[in-house]
Amino acid sequence: MTSLPLERMNELCDAEPFHVGWYLKDLRSGASASRHGDVIVPSASTRKVAILMATLRGVHEGRFALDEAVSPDSDLATTSGCFQWFQPGFTVTFQDVLLMMIIVSDNVSTRHVVGRVGLERVQAVCDTLGMAGTAMRQAVPDYSLPRDHGAGVANDTTPVDQGLLLEAIVAGASDEGAANTLGVTPALCELALDIMSKQRLRSRIPSLLPDGAQVANKTGSLGSNLNDVAVIYGGDEPRFVFTYFTDGVPLESADGLPGRAAADLLAGRLTRTAWDALVR
Numbered sequence: 001m002t003s004l005p006l007e008r009m010n011e012l013c014d015a016e017p018f019h020v021g022w023y024l025k026d027l028r029s030g031a032s033a034s035r036h037g038d039v040i041v042p043s044a045s046t047r048k049v050a051i052l053m054a055t056l057r058g059v060h061e062g063r064f065a066l067d068e069a070v071s072p073d074s075d076l077a078t079t080s081g082c083f084q085w086f087q088p089g090f091t092v093t094f095q096d097v098l099l100m101m102i103i104v105s106d107n108v109s110t111r112h113v114v115g116r117v118g119l120e121r122v123q124a125v126c127d128t129l130g131m132a133g134t135a136m137r138q139a140v141p142d143y144s145l146p147r148d149h150g151a152g153v154a155n156d157t158t159p160v161d162q163g164l165l166l167e168a169i170v171a172g173a174s175d176e177g178a179a180n181t182l183g184v185t186p187a188l189c190e191l192a193l194d195i196m197s198k199q200r201l202r203s204r205i206p207s208l209l210p211d212g213a214q215v216a217n218k219t220g221s222l223g224s225n226l227n228d229v230a231v232i233y234g235g236d237e238p239r240f241v242f243t244y245f246t247d248g249v250p251l252e253s254a255d256g257l258p259g260r261a262a263a264d265l266l267a268g269r270l271t272r273t274a275w276d277a278l279v280r
Contacts, residue, residue, distance in 0.1 A: 044220030081106025133158035204267035
């Protein structure tokens with residue numbers, strides 16, 4: 001059985017001056033490991049995977065329709081997404097709103113979705129899966145918070161929690177019982193993974209994988225937290241789950257380059273290390 005490359009992954013993290021937590025699960029063997037996997041950190045926009053699944057639960061329950069026309073209110077000054085620049089009154093389908101929330105982390109979309117679903121229903125999805133370190137407190141980020149605001153203030157999670165969620169979605173895509181645990185169907189789990197696979201923000205987990213490697217991921221960036229969570233495929237088979245969370249990333253590294261560049265590169269190097277051990 002292929003072993004997880006824990007020593008090398010921890011060496012890469014030890015070389016950085018900021019906090020790094022991750023969770024790795026080999027979906028073929030079932031082996032898993034983590035670094036600071038249960039440490040609670042700000043989730044930033046990785047929380048949107050849970051928002052997506054809570055919304056798809058509402059679709060399954062008949063409270064929403066993916067093809068219904070909606071007009072998100074674009075009067076939101078945000079650091080993410082595209083809809084803030086659209087002319088007022090534009091119309092898209094509800095599925096388009098979910099797509100934009102995930103693939104460009106659009107917060108106009110996020111505000112619209114959470115306003116309809118409710119944070120309590122998003123939290124319920126997390127609680128169902130035993131995501132004990134995850135708290136949903138805000139629909140969209142509070143940009144007035146200090147850059148290093150830490151946990152317990154806004155939306156929080158852990159690397160292991162996000163891994164549990166991704167594993168549940170993967171399982172639900174091929175097993176009706178697993179999908180029922182999420183309150184959805186296998187087809188809706190497949191839709192969630194398909195949406196995530198269209199991700200445009202790919203400078204972290206997917207960045208150093210071979211051309212053509214399929215990744216379904218969701219990034220999260222807020223202040224000194226630069227995160228990413230993903231299902232990585234070998235061909236059409238989901239091969240491993242990897243979740244990556246940082247805290248205290250400096251504005252500038254010792255070499256004078258932006259700290260975000262070091263955090264992004266580390267995510268790519270860790271994922272490639274896992275890929276070489278588990279897939280290649």
